[in-house]
Amino acid sequence: MSKQYLTAHTVDNAHITDIYGIAATQRAVLSVSGSSDIHIHETASTDFALAQSIPKAHKVGAHHISASGDGKIVASAGFGGELKIWALAEETEEWKLSKEMKPGAGEVWAIALSENGKFLAATTSDGRINVWDISGDAPIKIKEYETAGAGAGVFGTSVDLSSNGKFTASGHQNGTVYLFDNELGRLKFCLSGLAKPIRAVAFSPGCTRLAAAGDSGIIAVYDMKHGEQTDNLIGHSAWIMSLSWNSTGEYLLSGSFDGKVKVWSIERGACVATHSETDKALWAVRWLPRTSLSKAEMFVTGGANRSLIFYREASGG
Amino acid sequence: MPPALLPSLAGSNLVDVPASDQARRGATICKLADLLRDVRVDLALVRFLRICKLALSALCSGTVITKRNIFYQDKDLFRSQVIVDKLVDDLACTLGVERHFLNIVAAGKGLVTGPITLFAVDDTVKDCADPNGILIPPMENISQIDFRHAKWVLVIEKEATFTTLAQFLSAVRKMMPSLPIYAIVDFDPDGISIMRMYRYGSRNLAHEDGAVEDLEWLGIRSKHILTRTAGQGGAEGGGRIAAAPRQEGNAVTTKNTRDRGRGQASQQESTSSQETFPPSSQDSVAVPQLPRRLRESGPHRLSRSQSQAEMQVEMQAPGGRIEDTLLTLTSRDRKRAVVMLNELSVGRDGDIHDPRTMECARELHVMMMLNVKAEIQAVDRMGNMTDWLDEHLVLGE
Numbered sequence: 001m002s003k004q005y006l007t008a009h010t011v012d013n014a015h016i017t018d019i020y021g022i023a024a025t026q027r028a029v030l031s032v033s034g035s036s037d038i039h040i041h042e043t044a045s046t047d048f049a050l051a052q053s054i055p056k057a058h059k060v061g062a063h064h065i066s067a068s069g070d071g072k073i074v075a076s077a078g079f080g081g082e083l084k085i086w087a088l089a090e091e092t093e094e095w096k097l098s099k100e101m102k103p104g105a106g107e108v109w110a111i112a113l114s115e116n117g118k119f120l121a122a123t124t125s126d127g128r129i130n131v132w133d134i135s136g137d138a139p140i141k142i143k144e145y146e147t148a149g150a151g152a153g154v155f156g157t158s159v160d161l162s163s164n165g166k167f168t169a170s171g172h173q174n175g176t177v178y179l180f181d182n183e184l185g186r187l188k189f190c191l192s193g194l195a196k197p198i199r200a201v202a203f204s205p206g207c208t209r210l211a212a213a214g215d216s217g218i219i220a221v222y223d224m225k226h227g228e229q230t231d232n233l234i235g236h237s238a239w240i241m242s243l244s245w246n247s248t249g250e251y252l253l254s255g256s257f258d259g260k261v262k263v264w265s266i267e268r269g270a271c272v273a274t275h276s277e278t279d280k281a282l283w284a285v286r287w288l289p290r291t292s293l294s295k296a297e298m299f300v301t302g303g304a305n306r307s308l309i310f311y312r313e314a315s316g317g
Numbered sequence: 318m319p320p321a322l323l324p325s326l327a328g329s330n331l332v333d334v335p336a337s338d339q340a341r342r343g344a345t346i347c348k349l350a351d352l353l354r355d356v357r358v359d360l361a362l363v364r365f366l367r368i369c370k371l372a373l374s375a376l377c378s379g380t381v382i383t384k385r386n387i388f389y390q391d392k393d394l395f396r397s398q399v400i401v402d403k404l405v406d407d408l409a410c411t412l413g414v415e416r417h418f419l420n421i422v423a424a425g426k427g428l429v430t431g432p433i434t435l436f437a438v439d440d441t442v443k444d445c446a447d448p449n450g451i452l453i454p455p456m457e458n459i460s461q462i463d464f465r466h467a468k469w470v471l472v473i474e475k476e477a478t479f480t481t482l483a484q485f486l487s488a489v490r491k492m493m494p495s496l497p498i499y500a501i502v503d504f505d506p507d508g509i510s511i512m513r514m515y516r517y518g519s520r521n522l523a524h525e526d527g528a529v530e531d532l533e534w535l536g537i538r539s540k541h542i543l544t545r546t547a548g549q550g551g552a553e554g555g556g557r558i559a560a561a562p563r564q565e566g567n568a569v570t571t572k573n574t575r576d577r578g579r580g581q582a583s584q585q586e587s588t589s590s591q592e593t594f595p596p597s598s599q600d601s602v603a604v605p606q607l608p609r610r611l612r613e614s615g616p617h618r619l620s621r622s623q624s625q626a627e628m629q630v631e632m633q634a635p636g637g638r639i640e641d642t643l644l645t646l647t648s649r650d651r652k653r654a655v656v657m658l659n660e661l662s663v664g665r666d667g668d669i670h671d672p673r674t675m676e677c678a679r680e681l682h683v684m685m686m687l688n689v690k691a692e693i694q695a696v697d698r699m700g701n702m703t704d705w706l707d708e709h710l711v712l713g714e
Binding site for chain 1: 541645646648651653654655658659661662670675678679682683685686688
């Protein structure tokens with residue numbers, strides 16, 4: 001049975017340039033773009049109003065933004081190579097700059113925050129993955145995973161941290177996915193099923209699966225125990241730029257370069273919904289975390305058409 | 318650059334003294350350069366003096382020297398071409414003259430082809446109709462250009478800073494304000510930088526005029542190389558590998574055009590012209606074919622069904638996919654992109670709003686997001702760009 005999703009709201013021209021990254025908390029969606037502002041739209045209200053705009057957050061634009069599971073910390077990575085950590089002020093509910101890091105050219109591309117916002121993982125242009133402890137006053141680099149000899153690695157396009165904190169996964173331009181065991185501090189699996197550049201990796205909420213996708217147009221789903229590929233989701237006809245698991249791990253969301261967003265049932269191994277409100281690239285797609293207020297599940301997309309489009313599951317679905 | 322030296326050089330009337338004096342002075346400078354080299358002083362000073370000397374000998378002998386020549390005169394001393402380029406610009410700037418007054422040019426090659434005629438100051442006439450192109454003379458040697466029936470100018474550029482061409486284009490713009498000028502450059506930070514150089518003039522050479530503000534950036538743009546980059550399968554609901562993706566249609570429509578058009582497009586011949594400027598030898602493979610083939614093919618439109626039928630064939634054709642011609646950005650490319658993004662945002666209050674600047678910034682962002690670049694060759698077909706030009710230049714109008 002296919003699922004029905006409706007366009008709940010569209011924020012036209014949410015940014016003046018392409019939207020490259022979206023992070024979702026229980027209350028809001030934060031987005032970054034080729035312009036310098038971070039925009040925060042409320043998701044609790046029905047009009048998805050702009051709750052806050054952080055001007056000049058990233059001088060030449062930002063490409064990734066990641067929120068902690070508890071929704072209190074957000075990290076954003078700018079095209080200029082800078083990393084900014086933002087904290088939600090409890091009283092005012094406003095996001096404030098907490099830390100700024102400038103790890104150097106090529107040192108930060110894709111980023112992922114841990115569930116509690118304490119750890120931040122980032123890929124580098126030469127294929128390493130750095131993990132920082134950002135809970136103290138000054139960030140401390142606690143891990144540096146290498147995927148090849150010094151300087152010989154391949155550009156890390158994507159990264160994720162598992163919600164239980166045990167694993168780090170990275171996707172690379174040569175099509176390889178690496179899975180690292182954070183406790184042992186070493187490589188657990190090297191998964192090379194997709195051959196073409198990987199653009200997105202994502203752990204399922206229960207940390208039992210890892211999804212990876214990219215230029216091959218296929219989503220590979222791996223089981224975490226043995227590193228076996230358990231599923232091969234085929235249906236996109238363009239590069240897949242972004243992946244997101246829903247809160248239960250039953251559905252996977254994918255967005256592609258031709259503007260299509262798809263919802264996949266993991267149980268059935270099939271696409272259950274496709275939307276294409278635009279034919280321009282979708283750079284980021286995200287499920288919104290489920291809250292006690294929201295019954296229907298929602299997701300949001302952003303990309304080259306500069307709009308944020310919110311979708312809601314049709315009732316009874 | 319040792320600042321103390323500059324005023325004295327600038328004040329020495331170097332360009333005004335008689336040739337014999339210049340030669341003597343050149344010899345002194347040369348000796349000084351050797352001396353300074355021995356005592357291991359600031360390398361920049363030695364390099365600067367060396368360039369002064371080379372410029373001087375070029376001026377004395379009435380020859381023209383390229384920046385590339387200068388570099389190869391003493392590779393160990395200069396280390397990189399960039400250093401030479403900068404010092405030459407500094408020297409020109411310091412003396413308050415344009416670079417060619419030093420008899421130094423950026424590169425030795427620059428070809429023009431098409432239905433135009435150049436009249437030189439010495440009354441010689443150069444017809445540019447040769448499909449292999451003729452070398453563009455320095456602008457100061459050209460007194461007049463007859464554009465005949467030229468409809469547009471296309472700039473094909475692979476290497477940066479080509480002053481003769483920039484000045485030529487600027488002159489063309491002044492003589493023919495309504496003649497469209499298009500540029501085709503690589504899809505990488507350097508390509509965009511070159512395109513902007515033609516459009517706004519070089520930042521280092523702000524005292525030279527060479528800007529064509531309304532230069533049209535024809536390509537290569539992200540949309541040209543990424544619309545065909547489909548994965549496998551096109552089935553809506555998903556399930557298994559299916560038909561060729563629809564995007565494939567766009568970029569291949571002209572293949573048939575070319576084949577069919579060969580016999581019947583001659584009336585177009587008289588109305589299309591191209592100026593191509595390959596400054597490096599690697600271009601000369603692709604470019605000389607260009608005007609001939611373009612005139613052969615001419616503009617034709619394909620019906621949708623024709624193009625779709627063709628697209629199926631295209632999918633299976635080996636090496637036909639643009640995706641395979643994409644290159645990965647180097648760390649230098651990425652750094653260059655960041656530098657350029659910063660330059661684009663400089664002097665502006667907050668975000669960029671000028672559409673043409675935003676366009677450049679977006680292409681750089683997309684390049685970085687996907688970590689890909691592509692050379693002009695990515696859109697050609699075995700060294701033949703006419704199909705692509707048919708579609709984007711002729712049909713695109």
